[in-house]
Each structure stands twice: as C-alpha cells, then as structure tokens.
Amino acid sequence: MVSAKLLADRGHEVVLLEKRPVPGGKVSAWQDADGDWIESGLHVFFGAYRNLLGFLDSCDLSDTFDWKPAEMIFASPAHGLASIRFVPGLPAPFNGLTGVATSKLLPLRDKLRVALGLLRPIFGNQQYIDAQDNESYAAWHLRHGMGKRSLHDVMDTMALALNFQRTDKVSAKLMLTALLHFAKETGASKMALVKGSPHTRIWTPLIDQIEALGGRVELKHKVTAIDYDPVANRVNGFVLDDGSTIKGDLFISAMPVHSLRKTLPDSLYTMPYFANLKQLKSQPVITVQIFFDRQIAGVDNLIFSAHTHLSVYADMAMVAPDYHRGGASIMQFVVAPAEDLIKLGDEELIAYVMSEFIRLHPIAQEAKLLKHTIVRIPNSVYQARPGVNQYRPDQASPVPNFFLAGDYTQQDFMASIEGAVISAKRCVERVLQRVERDTIEIEREALAFTP
Numbered sequence: 001m002v003s004a005k006l007l008a009d010r011g012h013e014v015v016l017l018e019k020r021p022v023p024g025g026k027v028s029a030w031q032d033a034d035g036d037w038i039e040s041g042l043h044v045f046f047g048a049y050r051n052l053l054g055f056l057d058s059c060d061l062s063d064t065f066d067w068k069p070a071e072m073i074f075a076s077p078a079h080g081l082a083s084i085r086f087v088p089g090l091p092a093p094f095n096g097l098t099g100v101a102t103s104k105l106l107p108l109r110d111k112l113r114v115a116l117g118l119l120r121p122i123f124g125n126q127q128y129i130d131a132q133d134n135e136s137y138a139a140w141h142l143r144h145g146m147g148k149r150s151l152h153d154v155m156d157t158m159a160l161a162l163n164f165q166r167t168d169k170v171s172a173k174l175m176l177t178a179l180l181h182f183a184k185e186t187g188a189s190k191m192a193l194v195k196g197s198p199h200t201r202i203w204t205p206l207i208d209q210i211e212a213l214g215g216r217v218e219l220k221h222k223v224t225a226i227d228y229d230p231v232a233n234r235v236n237g238f239v240l241d242d243g244s245t246i247k248g249d250l251f252i253s254a255m256p257v258h259s260l261r262k263t264l265p266d267s268l269y270t271m272p273y274f275a276n277l278k279q280l281k282s283q284p285v286i287t288v289q290i291f292f293d294r295q296i297a298g299v300d301n302l303i304f305s306a307h308t309h310l311s312v313y314a315d316m317a318m319v320a321p322d323y324h325r326g327g328a329s330i331m332q333f334v335v336a337p338a339e340d341l342i343k344l345g346d347e348e349l350i351a352y353v354m355s356e357f358i359r360l361h362p363i364a365q366e367a368k369l370l371k372h373t374i375v376r377i378p379n380s381v382y383q384a385r386p387g388v389n390q391y392r393p394d395q396a397s398p399v400p401n402f403f404l405a406g407d408y409t410q411q412d413f414m415a416s417i418e419g420a421v422i423s424a425k426r427c428v429e430r431v432l433q434r435v436e437r438d439t440i441e442i443e444r445e446a447l448a449f450t451p
C-alpha cells in the first residue's frame with residue numbers, strides 16, 4: 001500500500017492486487033455480524049517508527065494514534081503486574097536504565113548484570129549488532145553474564161512480542177536492534193495504538209487517496225503465478241486466480257515470503273537471490289479477542305507476559321477510544337508461541353486462553369464471557385532465527401523489471417510495520433532508479449537514430 005501510494009504520488013499508474021476481501025494484510029480488520037471489529041493482530045507503534053509516522057503524516061493521517069506512556073507492563077502469575085517505565089525528561093539511555101533500576105521486576109543483582117551486559121550494544125553500532133546474527137539471543141545474553149532470571153522474565157517477553165518465539169529461537173540481532181533504538185533515541189520508546197480499527201483509520205483513507213491519484217486497488221484478486229520470460233529476463237505479467245493476466249512495465253511483489261514462493265516459476269530458482277527465499281520460514285501466531293461484561297485488567301496500555309502463552313495483550317475497549325463500550329472490555333491476546341496451540345479447536349483454545357488469563361488476573365473468573373473471536377495465522381512474520389538475516393533479499397531483484405517489498409526484505413527494522421514501510425520506500429527508490437535509467441536509455445537510443 002505504501003509503495004502504491006508513493007508511486008501514485010509521483011505520477012505512475014498503479015494497480016494494487018490484494019487476494020483478500022479486506023486490505024491491510026497482517027494489520028487488517030473487519031466487522032462481524034454484530035458490527036464489532038475483528039483485528040488480525042494487536043499492533044503497537046513506537047516513537048522509533050519514523051518512516052511510518054512520516055508517511056502517515058504525509059497522507060494527513062497523523063491523528064491515527066493514541067499515545068501511551070513509555071512503559072512496559074509485565075504480568076506474571078508469581079508477581080502480578082510490574083513495569084519498566086522510561087523516565088520522561090531523561091535522555092536515552094538514562095530514561096531506560098533508570099526505568100530498569102527503579103523497577104520491581106528484577107532483584108538488584110540482576111539489574112546490575114543487565115546494565116553491564118547491555119553496555120556493549122548501547123554504546124555499539126548497527127555493524128556490531130549485525131555481526132551477532134548467527135547466535136541466539138539466549139546464548140548471547142548468557143555469554144554476557146546477564147543470567148537466566150532477566151532472560152526469562154524480561155527478554156523472553158520481548159522476543160515473543162517481536163517474533164512470536166522465545167529468546168532461544170530468535171537471533172541476537174533481532175533483540176539487540178530493538179534495544180539499540182531504545183538506548184540511542186529518547187523518543188523511540190514512546191508507544192501508541194491505533195485509535196480504532198486500522199481499516200477505518202488507515203486503509204480506507206489510503207485507498208481513497210490512491211484512487212484519487214488514478215490508481216486502482218483490486219481486492220479479491222489473487223496472484224497465482226508470475227509470468228516470467230527467462231530468455232528476455234523479464235516479468236511479463238501477474239497471473240490471477242481467474243486465469244487472467246495483469247500486464248505492466250514494472251512489477252512489485254509485496255506478498256509475504258511464503259506466498260511469493262508459491263508464485264515463482266522454477267526458472268527463477270536457478271538464481272541464488274530467489275533460491276535463498278527458501279531459507280525464510282514463517283512463524284505461526286493466533287489472535288484471540290474475548291468480550292467480557294466488565295473491565296478486568298484496568299490498564300490503558302499493553303501488558304506483556306513471558307510465562308504464559310498470552311505474550312502481549314490489551315483491553316481494546318480501554319486503549320482505543322473508538323472501541324470504548326461503557327464498563328465492558330474487549331481483551332485482545334497475541335497467543336504465542338503458537339506451534340502447538342494452532343491445532344486446537346475453538347472451544348479448547350478459548351478454554352486454554354481463559355485458564356491462562358485467570359492465572360494472570362484471577363478476577364477474570366468472576367466476569368461473564370460475552371463472545372470470542374479467533375484469527376489463526378499459520379504463516380505470519382518470517383522467523384528471525386540465528387543465521388537467517390543473510391538470506392533476506394534486497395528490494396531490487398536480478399530481474400530488471402521485478403522488485404520486492406515486505407518486512408522480510410532487507411531493512412533494519414526486521415519483522416515490523418516500520419520494517420514493512422522502510423522496505424516499501426527502498427523498493428520505490430529502486431523502481432525510480434530503474435525508470436530513470438530506462439528513460440535515459442530510451443533517450444540515448446532515440447538520439448542514436450536521429451539522422
């Protein structure tokens with residue numbers, strides 16, 4: 001959507017093909033029969049998301065977010081709620097370090113070990129962090145003497161929020177990149193949620209703007225194959241599920257990597273650039289919403305939890321003004337790791353989520369469950385596992401008229417919305433370079449034939 005808008009802004013004729021009846025991909029939302037919004041996933045936006053914020057600003061959508069205090073609230077069956085609050089008014093990294101020092105989350109000994117262990121990334125640079133990609137974060141953390149308590153009570157929670165897996169599965173680069181942003185930029189830790197449904201607040205106005213610029217946004221148009229000519233090394237078109245082919249000059253795939261792989265012809269896999277895509281696997285996750293007759297958590301912010309499968313959750317009726325509904329609550333849970341849970345039937349899954357929620361908030365057993373919704377995503381973001389970063393592709397492919405966008409392509413914000421936006425901007429930059437080169441080429445050829 002970002003690529004389409006940026007290209008339409010520059011006078012290009014764009015056609016955007018989306019396989020689902022709703023736009024927005026992993027940030028989509030749609031209404032059920034009662035008119036309640038079902039969201040693909042709970043999304044938090046950070047002050048560090050400068051490209052996303054700048055893009056929304058340029059589209060007159062800067063009023064999208066409800067900003068919350070920069071505070072990470074952790075729930076655990078053992079200690080209830082405890083938080084790390086980035087101290088307002090202090091510059092980074094002192095706002096975060098003071099937050100850790102004053103938090104009840106860890107004993108003093110562990111706080112000191114964390115502060116010392118993170119000195120290197122705090123004062124290091126992206127190059128140092130990139131070099132840590134081959135190790136799991138858990139191994140890196142323990143090697144730097146920070147111990148198991150902070151790993152399991154704090155860092156696992158972060159890994160689950162970032163990549164839906166614990167620290168033993170994700171690369172050190174993923175975690176250190178996020179920590180580096182918080183440590184270097186004072187406003188990076190500011191957190192926001194969309195004021196209501198992303199459908200109303202983001203996608204509908206964006207589609208209107210793309211269409212006003214002459215672009216076409218075609219929902220329910222699934223790309224099934226990429227028509228590639230190996231002799232000319234050119235993409236001729238995108239084949240759709242109704243058998244038709246969409247023609248064009250330049251093509252961008254903004255599909256997730258598992259969907260892109262299904263559409264590529266064998267002839268492209270002979271190139272290492274495309275063969276490498278097979279190394280990128282996707283992580284399952286589940287979003288569960290439970291509507292209760294009353295408020296339970298009483299927190300106007302996200303809540304993180306490492307010792308249950310409710311990795312991040314929030315009361316949407318509290319955090320998003322458009323969803324306010326008088327004293328009732330809409331608890332939205334990101335359920336992860338989801339490898340085993342995704343196979344459960346609806347009733348079993350809801351019973352499991354409820355049992356975990358009651359462990360964290362015993363008062364929930366007194367509330368009346370009004371209804372629930374479940375969104376299973378078997379292939380969500382790419383797994384940022386150790387050693388995988390090298391296989392993420394640049395946005396310009398070796399096929400001169402074919403480009404890739406999406407969070408899995410090369411950019412430093414890994415699997416996130418900011419990452420997806422950066423990938424789109426880099427993709428457009430490469431498209432424009434290509435168009436410029438082609439234009440010069442055409443002009444040169446025209447000159448050559450002038451008698």
Ligand SMILES: Cc1cc2nc3c(=O)[nH]c(=O)nc-3n(C[C@H](O)[C@H](O)[C@H](O)COP(=O)(O)OP(=O)(O)OC[C@H]3O[C@@H](n4cnc5c(N)ncnc54)[C@H](O)[C@@H]3O)c2cc1C
Pocket residue numbers: 017018019020023024025026027040041042043044045221222223224254255256259260285286287334377380381405406407408415416417418419420
């Ligand atoms: C539960 C959950 C919670 C998350 N929370 C956060 C968060 O708090 N903060 C954050 O920054 N990030 C979060 N993320 C990650 C974030 O949502 C993604 O990184 C980002 O949305 C990826 O955008 P994308 O454009 O790369 O891919 P997508 O959003 O997946 O978009 C790809 C689009 O391609 C379409 N498509 C696929 N196949 C085809 C086809 N064959 N033909 C046509 N169209 C096709 C899809 O339908 C989809 O609309 C979360 C993700 C999930 C699942």
